[in-house]
Amino acid sequence: MGLLDNLKARIGPAKDKVSGFAQQHEDRIQHGLDKAAETVDKRTKGKYSDRIQSGTGKAKGAVDRFTHKDDAGPGGEGGTPPAGSPPPVS
Template identity: 40%
Template sequence: MGIFDSAKDKASDFAEQNPDKLDQGVEKAGDFADDRTGGEHADKIDKGQDFANEKLDGLGGGQ
């Protein structure tokens, strides 16, 4: 097992045990990006958040 396999396993375990923290992290990152761009790219940031949440659902995270 390589280092990346180990990291992926740890990330998957974390996602399964802490889906609420992943949701909060995606939301916080999106809010930060929206703030830094002055809301200029809010629609694209929202799409990115939705995409990230969909992918996290596959890891056991997201709601």
């Protein structure tokens, strides 16, 4: 068993616990992200608003993927494909 296999085996249970915690408190996490984005935007006087919005959106997407990892079926959620994946071939 290699080093990465050992790490994966040890991190697995912790990842499940964190995922469960995030599922229970998803609304609070989302609210915290919004509040942090608002505070940073005020402190930078709106200079980086578009980047802050983009970063907040990406963070919310990551939280959503992390908390709903068990909800996806074999074909995914059926919504938009993950960023960076090639478009489907017709």
